[in-house]
Each structure stands twice: as structure tokens, then as C-alpha cells.
Amino acid sequence: MDIAEVLQLAEALVFAKTGKHLDHLQKTVLKGTIQGQTYSEIAQDNGFSESHVKNVGHELWNNLSQALGEKVTKANFRGIFINLKNNNFIGSNVCQTNSTFNNINIFADEARSQTPTQQPQQTPKPHIDLGDAPEIFSFFDRTTQLTTLETWILQQNTRLIAILGISGIGKTTLSLQLIEQIKHNFEYIIYRSLRFSPTIETTLTNLLQIFAPKSETPQNIETQLSQLINYLRQHRCLIILDDIHTLFSSKQLAGQYQTGYENYHLFFQLITQVTHQSCLIVNSWEKPREVTQLKKENNAIHCLLLEGLGEAAKEIIREQELLDEDCWQSLIDRYQGNPLWLEFTANLIKELFAGKVSEFLQCDTLILSESLQAQLDQQFQRLTPQEIAVMIQLAKENEPVCLAHLIKNLDLPTSELLNAMQSLGMRLLLDVKECDRTRFFSLNPVLKQYVKNRYSQFKISLGTF
Incomplete structure (x- = not known):
């Protein structure tokens, strides 16, 4: 038998119906079935539990059943594929006059009587x-x-x-x-x-x-x-x-x-x-x-x-029934496509600007609702004094800066500064760009505005640092 060609046809049938390719275990189940293996044998040979292999098998037969318009099971799979070959099967979304399939030698003994069609088993629920x-x-x-x-x-x-x-x-x-x-x-x-x-x-x-x-x-x-x-x-x-x-x-x-x-x-x-x-x-x-x-x-x-939403973020604004759709992308960009940040901001626009995004965007500074700032408080309260010092310095910068610039402008031992930078990176609070094999660091606009809004509190928390 030519297993590769059988797999190719099964792949085409399932993809035409579901838009998904067969995964590795589905192909393994299909190969084992062609070779006459039981679910138990397939599971043992490939390091899976028998129940999981059964689940995958049931899903495979269901997908093939939908693609072919008739019930396909592990028991009747051989018979159905023999019939397809004998009838010169033409799949409406898979192949034309299927000469390739007609030449596939699926089973060595085609004279073997077909196994009676059985009702497909339901896939056990997880x-x-x-x-x-x-x-x-x-x-x-x-x-x-x-x-x-x-x-x-x-x-x-x-x-x-x-x-x-x-x-x-x-x-x-x-x-x-x-x-x-x-x-x-x-x-x-x-x-x-x-x-x-x-x-x-x-x-x-x-x-x-x-x-x-x-x-x-x-x-x-x-x-x-x-x-x-x-x-x-x-x-x-x-x-x-x-x-x-x-x-x-x-x-x-x-x-x-x-x-x-x-x-x-x-x-x-x-x-x-x-x-x-x-x-x-x-x-x-x-x-x-x-x-x-x-x-x-x-x-x-x-x-x-996980980064911000792109075009899909407009659905958040649409659900909030905001106005001025031509301004929505600017709003998304300002708030980094962050779903929660956009929801907080959209609520503020509805309450104070009657839903007019264009008027909101005319504000001189980036507006952070108290809900958004409270959300960020949870993250910033975890920072060390050295990390806060770095964030305050980056919030003052108009352009991304390199490490040498931070070393020069921050009164921190170099080792403490480097550890703080690495830690801020692990907290996902830094924007990093590389140019000419030098890395430059900055804050996104929301974090920069947040640090400016909370600057006096941070300064107090630093104490004598």
C-alpha cells in the first residue's frame, strides 16, 4: 500500500471541509488504521494513552464523515476507501477526475469483503x-x-x-x-x-x-x-x-x-x-x-x-459606541492596542466627551483614567528603588537612549543599574530598539505619562536614595 498518497488524500479531504491540516497524531492514527493496528497498539507504540488516541481517532473519522457525506469509522474506513477507488471518486472541493487516487494501491487484498458500516462513536468529552x-x-x-x-x-x-x-x-x-x-x-x-x-x-x-x-x-x-x-x-x-x-x-x-x-x-x-x-x-x-x-x-x-491588538481593537471601540471612526486608529495607537487600557479610556470618553473621540484626542497630554492608573499601580508597586529611578529618568527622555547615557545621568553604581535594566525587561516595561549593534531604551507613551503623573509619589518612595 502507498500510505503517503492515502495520507495526502485524507489531508485534502479534511482541509477542504474544515480548513485545518491533519496534525501529527491524526496522521499516526490513520497510518495505524491502514496497517490494521488497534487504538491500544497505536497508543503503546507512540507513547500516548489509549483514551487520548481514541479521542483523536473519533475526531478524525468525524471530519472524514463530514468531508465525504457518509459515516466513516475505524471499522469501515478500508471499505469506504475501496469504494471511492472503484467508483473513480471525484471530490467537489478536493480533486478533479481523480486519476491519482484511482492509481493508489490502498490495500493489498481488494477482494476482501468490506466491513459492515458501523455507527461512529461519539468523542468522549474531556x-x-x-x-x-x-x-x-x-x-x-x-x-x-x-x-x-x-x-x-x-x-x-x-x-x-x-x-x-x-x-x-x-x-x-x-x-x-x-x-x-x-x-x-x-x-x-x-x-x-x-x-x-x-x-x-x-x-x-x-x-x-x-x-x-x-x-x-x-x-x-x-x-x-x-x-x-x-x-x-x-x-x-x-x-x-x-x-x-x-x-x-x-x-x-x-x-x-x-x-x-x-x-x-x-x-x-x-x-x-x-x-x-x-x-x-x-x-x-x-x-x-x-x-x-x-x-x-x-x-x-x-x-x-503578547502585544497589543491591531485592527481588531476597533471592535472594542465599536462596542462602546464611540463616534468619529476616522480617529479610532489614533486612539488605538496611543494606548498601545491594550484591550483593558482601551476599555478604561473608552468609558471616560463616553462619560466626559459624549463619545466624541476627536475631542478627546485634542487634549494637550495623554489622558490616563484613574482606573488605568490604578491598574498600573499594581505593577509599579513591585519595583525596586533602583528600577523606579530608571523609569523616572526614561520618562524625562524625548528619544530612546543607550546604556551609556543612563550610566552618565543616573547616580547609580553600574552593576545596580544593569540589574535594574534587566529586571525591568523581565517585567516587560521597556521598549527596546537596536541600531548599529547598540540597544536603545524607552517607555511607551502610556507608561511615560503614568510615571510623570505619579512622579511626586515615586520621589517620596525613594526616600534618601
């Missing part, structure tokens, strides 16, 4: 536990990012993904939308926010109880980690931990765990280094240090930096 996840009322186009995440998870079997971005950029919304898009590829889907800074023992206990609610959870962290890894091997799982920046200390350089939370590092390390079939996504506005460290050693980890 166990979804979203805990206290917020309800998503609107989702604005993040097609590129969703495609990237789907590729990393389903095709590259990535074990750890960090979704990073400044507060309000849409990390949580993207994660929850991703669940809707790929949920049928998993047996367990779990979302948890760490906003109240639970210890690693608390988080592990919570996760283990989802897999074995009636079992007694061990108190020893090594045993907890071992049991969780075993579940991630046995089942195809997607776990999302949101707000992990709350695990890090305030008033210290970025990425330093609070006392008693250091074992999260061990957890993330095990997720990337131990073989399993699951994926952990962590959301943060502060880049964990281990993401950089582990990525150097392991290609099972990826990092997605």
Missing part, C-alpha cells in the same frame, strides 16, 4: 475544571497567536508555555479561548489562578484531587510531584496556571520567589525535563527566570510575548 476562571464576553482577533499555541501544543508536543504580557493585554482571555479551540484533544483541562499566592503544596493538592478525588493526598512534596507527573503521563492534560507573578517578591528584582515558594521552580523544571504527554501554560506579566534558563537546555518550552 474533563474540564476551570475553577474561578472569568467569563469571557468578548474575544478580539488573536488568530496568529492561537495558531502558534496550537502548533506548539498539538504538533510539537511542547510541555511548558509561558504567555507573557503587561497587565490588561489579554493573557487570560487568550488562554480560555485556546481551550475552546483545542479541548477535544485532551482528557483533562484545568485552569487555576494563583492570584492569592497559594503555596506549591496547595496547588499540587488541588490538582491531584481532580484526578483522584477520593484518594488521600500525600503531604510530602516529592510524592505529590511524582503522582502528578504520573497522571500527566497517563492522560493527555492541559493545565493553565494564571497570575504566576504573584509568587514573586515585591521590591526585589524580577523573578525572585517569595520565601516558601521556591519549590515552584522544581515543579516547572520537572514539567519540562520529564517525559509525559501533557502541557502546562503559565500566564504572567513578569517573566519567570526559569523560562530563560530552561529554554536554553530544552526545546520542550516556548514563550509567547
